[in-house]
Amino acid sequence: MTNKDQLLYETVAKEIESQIQMGDLRVGEKIASVREQSKLFNVSINTVLQAYVLLESRGVIESRPQSGFYVSKIVTTEEVRPEADVQTKPAPILIPDLVSDLFEAAANDKYVLLGAACLSPELHPNEAVARITRSILRTHSDVNAKYEFTPGHLPLRQQIAKRLLRTGHKVSASEVTITNGALDSLHLALRAILKPGDTILIESPNYFGILQSIASLGFKVIEIPANARTGVDPDDVKRILSKYKIGAAVLMPNFNNPLGSVIPDVNKRELVKIFSKFGVPVIEDDIYGDLAFSGIRPKLLRAFDEEGIVISCSSFSKTISPGSRTGWALPGKFEKEFRRLQLSSTVGSNRLQQYVIAEFMATGAFERYLRKIRPVLQEQLHRVSQSVLKHFPEETRFTQPQGGFMLWLELPKKFDSLELYKSAAAKKISIAPGVIFSANGNYRNYLRLNCGRLWRPEIDAAIKTLGTLAKQQL
Ligand SMILES: Cc1ncc(COP(=O)(O)O)c(C=O)c1O
Incomplete structure (x- = not known):
C-alpha cells in the first residue's frame, strides 16, 4: 500500500465520519455500499473498503452479515488510554478540594449537571417508591420506632442475595451487611482491613470519593494505570505486589468510574489468584454493575474468590434512589470487624428505607426498572458522545462504555481541564476535571x-459551550 492510498482512505473515512457528525447519516442507518461509495468519492473499491475497515475498528460503523454497513450505535474516536506516568511509589493523596463544589453544583437547579455522577431525578422510580413507602407507613407506622442494627433488615439482605444468586454468585443473606451507601461500605471496608500507615493499590484514574475516603484515613496509595476497556492488567498488579508491601487493593472491576472499563472474567480470575497468593485483600466497588447495556450483569470479582479476601461494596444510589442512602457490602472474612465498626459508628442504616427497597425488589419492580433504564442511559451516553464529536476540538478522544453513565474525555496535553472547569462554572455548567480522579x-x-x-x-x-471554551484554550 502506498502513502497516497493511505491518505485517500483516511480522507474517505473522515468524510463519512463528518456526515455522521452533521446528522446526514443517522445512528442505525445503512450507509452506501462499497461500490456506490467508490463512485461517489471517485476512488477505488479497495480504498472504500479500507475506509470502512478503519471506521469499523473505531466503532463508528458496523457490518451486518449479508446486509452491508450501518452507522454504529456508539460513535467514537480512538480509545482513551490513561497516561503511563502514574505514580508507582507509595505516596499520600493530594487532590484539589473541588469535590464539595461539585456536590454544591449538583444541588443547584441552575446548573447543567455534567459534573457529579447523578441521574436526573425523574429517571429514578419515584412513583413506585412513594407508593410502597405510603403502604409501609400505613401497615408499620412504628417502623422507625426501632433501631435496625447491623447487619440490617433481613428481607432486604435476602433480596440482595437472591439477585446475586440469579447472576451466578454464591451468596447467602447472612453474608450481606446493609450500609448507608457505597461510600459508607468502602470506608468501613478500608477501616476493617487496614492499619494506619498502610499502602493501598488503586487503579488510575479513580473515583474521587474513594480517594478522599483513603486520604481521610491517612493511607498511602500506589496508582496503576487501567485500560479504558479492560481495566487493570494482572501483570501490572503482580509487578507492584512483588515490589511493595501492600495492605489492600481497591478496584472497580465493572464500569469503572470514570473509565467505564470492565475487567474480563479471565483477568478477574487471575487477579483474585494473584491477590490471594500475596495475601492482599481486595475491596471492590460495584456500584454500576447492574447498569450493563447488554442486560448481562458482569461478574463480581468476588465470584472468583474462595477465601473471602474480596469485600464487595455497592448501593442503590445509581438506580433506585441516591437520597435513601442505602447500600450493602459482602465483607467476606472481614465481616466481624466490619460489623463491629458499623456498630461503633452509624449503628446501621435507615429502617424505613430498608423496608421500602426490600419490597421494591420483592415485587419485581427493580428488575423491571433496570430493564427500562439501561437503554435510556445507553441512548444518553450516545447523544453526549455525538455532541462531543460535533463540538469539541478535533483531537478529542473519549471512551465507549458499555454500561454506567460516564464519559471520559482526553484532550491534547496543553489543555487544562481545571481552567475549563472554572470558565464553565461561570456559565453555570458543571464538569468533573481530570485531576480529581x-x-x-x-x-x-x-x-x-x-x-x-x-x-x-x-x-x-x-x-457546545464547553467545546468552544476548550477550542479557545487550545
Ligand atoms: C464509583 C462510585 N462509588 C461510590 C459512590 C458513592 O455511592 P453512594 O452514594 O452510594 O455512597 C459513587 C457515587 O458517585 C461512585 O461513582
Missing part, C-alpha cells in the same frame, strides 16, 4: 462528563 494531580488534560441527565437541547448547548 488521580491521587497526585495527573489527568489535567482529561475530564469526565456525567451522561445521567435526561437528554434535552440545553445539554447539547452546554457541550
Whole structure:
C-alpha cells in the first residue's frame, strides 16, 4: 500500500465520519455500499473498503452479515488510554478540594449537571417508591420506632442475595451487611482491613470519593494505570505486589468510574489468584454493575474468590434512589470487624428505607426498572458522545462504555481541564476535571462528563459551550 492510498482512505473515512457528525447519516442507518461509495468519492473499491475497515475498528460503523454497513450505535474516536506516568511509589493523596463544589453544583437547579455522577431525578422510580413507602407507613407506622442494627433488615439482605444468586454468585443473606451507601461500605471496608500507615493499590484514574475516603484515613496509595476497556492488567498488579508491601487493593472491576472499563472474567480470575497468593485483600466497588447495556450483569470479582479476601461494596444510589442512602457490602472474612465498626459508628442504616427497597425488589419492580433504564442511559451516553464529536476540538478522544453513565474525555496535553472547569462554572455548567480522579494531580488534560441527565437541547448547548471554551484554550 502506498502513502497516497493511505491518505485517500483516511480522507474517505473522515468524510463519512463528518456526515455522521452533521446528522446526514443517522445512528442505525445503512450507509452506501462499497461500490456506490467508490463512485461517489471517485476512488477505488479497495480504498472504500479500507475506509470502512478503519471506521469499523473505531466503532463508528458496523457490518451486518449479508446486509452491508450501518452507522454504529456508539460513535467514537480512538480509545482513551490513561497516561503511563502514574505514580508507582507509595505516596499520600493530594487532590484539589473541588469535590464539595461539585456536590454544591449538583444541588443547584441552575446548573447543567455534567459534573457529579447523578441521574436526573425523574429517571429514578419515584412513583413506585412513594407508593410502597405510603403502604409501609400505613401497615408499620412504628417502623422507625426501632433501631435496625447491623447487619440490617433481613428481607432486604435476602433480596440482595437472591439477585446475586440469579447472576451466578454464591451468596447467602447472612453474608450481606446493609450500609448507608457505597461510600459508607468502602470506608468501613478500608477501616476493617487496614492499619494506619498502610499502602493501598488503586487503579488510575479513580473515583474521587474513594480517594478522599483513603486520604481521610491517612493511607498511602500506589496508582496503576487501567485500560479504558479492560481495566487493570494482572501483570501490572503482580509487578507492584512483588515490589511493595501492600495492605489492600481497591478496584472497580465493572464500569469503572470514570473509565467505564470492565475487567474480563479471565483477568478477574487471575487477579483474585494473584491477590490471594500475596495475601492482599481486595475491596471492590460495584456500584454500576447492574447498569450493563447488554442486560448481562458482569461478574463480581468476588465470584472468583474462595477465601473471602474480596469485600464487595455497592448501593442503590445509581438506580433506585441516591437520597435513601442505602447500600450493602459482602465483607467476606472481614465481616466481624466490619460489623463491629458499623456498630461503633452509624449503628446501621435507615429502617424505613430498608423496608421500602426490600419490597421494591420483592415485587419485581427493580428488575423491571433496570430493564427500562439501561437503554435510556445507553441512548444518553450516545447523544453526549455525538455532541462531543460535533463540538469539541478535533483531537478529542473519549471512551465507549458499555454500561454506567460516564464519559471520559482526553484532550491534547496543553489543555487544562481545571481552567475549563472554572470558565464553565461561570456559565453555570458543571464538569468533573481530570485531576480529581488521580491521587497526585495527573489527568489535567482529561475530564469526565456525567451522561445521567435526561437528554434535552440545553445539554447539547452546554457541550457546545464547553467545546468552544476548550477550542479557545487550545
Ligand atoms: C464509583 C462510585 N462509588 C461510590 C459512590 C458513592 O455511592 P453512594 O452514594 O452510594 O455512597 C459513587 C457515587 O458517585 C461512585 O461513582
